Amino acid sequence: MPEPTKYILPESDIPQAWYNIQADLPAPLPPVLHPATLEPIGPADLAPLFPMALIMQEVSQERWIEIPEPVRDIYRLWRPTPLFRAWRLERFLDTPAHIYYKYEGVSPAGSHKPNTAIPQVFYNKEEGVKALTTETGAGQWGSSLAMACNAFGLDCEVFMVKVSYQTKPYRRSMMQTWGASVYASPTDQTQSGRSILAQDPDCPGSLGIAISEAVEVAATSGGTKKYSLGSVLNHVLMHQTVIGQETLKQMEMADEYPDIVIGCVGGGSNFGGIAFPFVRENLVNGRNTRIIAAEPTATPSLTKGKYLYDYGDTAKMAPVVKMFTLGHTFMPAPIHAGGLRYHGMAPLVSHLYDLGLIEAAAVAQNPIFEAAVAFARTEGIIPAPESSHAIRVAVDEALKAKVAGEKKVIVFNLSGHGHFDMGAYDAYFSGKLPDYDYPAEEVAKALKDLPQVG
Ligand SMILES: *Cc1c(COP(=O)(O)O)cnc(C)c1O
Numbered sequence: 001m002p003e004p005t006k007y008i009l010p011e012s013d014i015p016q017a018w019y020n021i022q023a024d025l026p027a028p029l030p031p032v033l034h035p036a037t038l039e040p041i042g043p044a045d046l047a048p049l050f051p052m053a054l055i056m057q058e059v060s061q062e063r064w065i066e067i068p069e070p071v072r073d074i075y076r077l078w079r080p081t082p083l084f085r086a087w088r089l090e091r092f093l094d095t096p097a098h099i100y101y102k103y104e105g106v107s108p109a110g111s112h113k114p115n116t117a118i119p120q121v122f123y124n125k126e127e128g129v130k131a132l133t134t135e136t137g138a139g140q141w142g143s144s145l146a147m148a149c150n151a152f153g154l155d156c157e158v159f160m161v162k163v164s165y166q167t168k169p170y171r172r173s174m175m176q177t178w179g180a181s182v183y184a185s186p187t188d189q190t191q192s193g194r195s196i197l198a199q200d201p202d203c204p205g206s207l208g209i210a211i212s213e214a215v216e217v218a219a220t221s222g223g224t225k226k227y228s229l230g231s232v233l234n235h236v237l238m239h240q241t242v243i244g245q246e247t248l249k250q251m252e253m254a255d256e257y258p259d260i261v262i263g264c265v266g267g268g269s270n271f272g273g274i275a276f277p278f279v280r281e282n283l284v285n286g287r288n289t290r291i292i293a294a295e296p297t298a299t300p301s302l303t304k305g306k307y308l309y310d311y312g313d314t315a316k317m318a319p320v321v322k323m324f325t326l327g328h329t330f331m332p333a334p335i336h337a338g339g340l341r342y343h344g345m346a347p348l349v350s351h352l353y354d355l356g357l358i359e360a361a362a363v364a365q366n367p368i369f370e371a372a373v374a375f376a377r378t379e380g381i382i383p384a385p386e387s388s389h390a391i392r393v394a395v396d397e398a399l400k401a402k403v404a405g406e407k408k409v410i411v412f413n414l415s416g417h418g419h420f421d422m423g424a425y426d427a428y429f430s431g432k433l434p435d436y437d438y439p440a441e442e443v444a445k446a447l448k449d450l451p452q453v454g
Helices: 052-059 069-075 087-093 114-126 140-152 162-167 169-177 191-199 207-219 234-239 242-253 269-284 347-354 365-379 385-404 422-429 440-449
Strands: 017-019 064-066 083-085 098-103 131-136 155-161 181-185 225-227 260-264 290-296 306-311 320-325 359-363 409-414
Touching: 017 234, 017 242, 017 269, 052 114, 052 234, 069 114, 083 242, 087 098, 087 365, 087 385, 098 242, 098 385, 114 131, 114 140, 114 234, 131 140, 131 207, 140 155, 140 169, 155 162, 155 169, 155 207, 162 169, 162 181, 169 181, 181 207, 191 207, 207 225, 234 269, 234 347, 242 269, 242 409, 260 269, 260 385, 269 290, 269 347, 269 409, 290 385, 306 347, 306 440, 320 347, 359 385, 365 385, 365 422, 385 409
Parallel strands: 098 409, 131 155, 131 225, 155 181, 260 290, 260 409, 290 359
Antiparallel strands: 017 064, 083 098, 306 320
């Protein structure tokens, strides 16, 4: 028998609990502040937006939080996800490194995002909420929430960044297939949308603006609608830890342990999902794995941003959190990894980076697509542009191992497939993909607008 290409766990190995890294942090997270008063907020301040179960998870210090059975039952549609050994990529690179990837593209929406969409909708339903509002950039989060709302019978309203609404019609159709209503943001349906349109009628939209609109609709609904966020928040990253927990088991099956774990970062959720169980092994069980967050050079929040208090959205309605940020007024370049175009970074990922427990690497579009195409031509799967940031960093580490003549065990998270991103591949093949480097002066300028927190 040749050595396996994929490691498959039985459904009984879907994790029973999510891992809450807050229980193992060497220093607690800084408090979350109210956007108007800049005073620490409590659960009641968040209640207009989120169900209490999720608010309690947000601040919980319990290490393990049980996954409700109805959530595990829907997870069974695609979990456990496979872990692959990238034999063909290794041979192509001619590297002594062993490369593994965890593939989250097997979910119905094609990415890791349903891992949190399903429990978020479940807890909202339990508390009697009838509809969820959200924003979406490239459409992956909107489609995941649409699918989850459909599974539990809730209505779903998605504010989709206008430029993506126009360029990604099939993501929009997907959301509509699962029954969601989709609007091109900025819209004229909200105060925040109208005020942006008054200044700039042709505004292409941004994640920050779409968040403001979705938050406003929920906050002014009188409790029937709540808001749902697909990344950044503690509970979202916690839901994603099913990825890393399964990976730990699958690496045991492969009888190896990673020297390096890599995930791409937009808001930080798929990275947190694969990485946190391995951070725990470093913190608690004496392991020494390098853990690397891969971000675009066009939105370099970890590598060029500052660790400061900032607003989560453009209209300053979302809570103020301490995070690595480029400033809430940041207007991202139109890179094709739409899911990575956020000005900030999850407070948990920011905190770990600040404590030196994880590393970060920034990579540009053309080298990313080069790695994506090499991956597709060796492993077969066409990766999402977002996930390809992790592939690029994995390839770079494998090439370093080759130069050093070292057998490194590298694991990365392949957060989704790229079947809705073929326009980006087209642009790459026709040589029309610019590489953006976000200038440090722009960061400095945007940081002047940050809230002044003592
Ligand atoms: C949304 C998305 C990302 C980025 O979001 P994170 O919260 O940082 O994980 C990465 N990959 C894919 C495929 C996505 O859909």
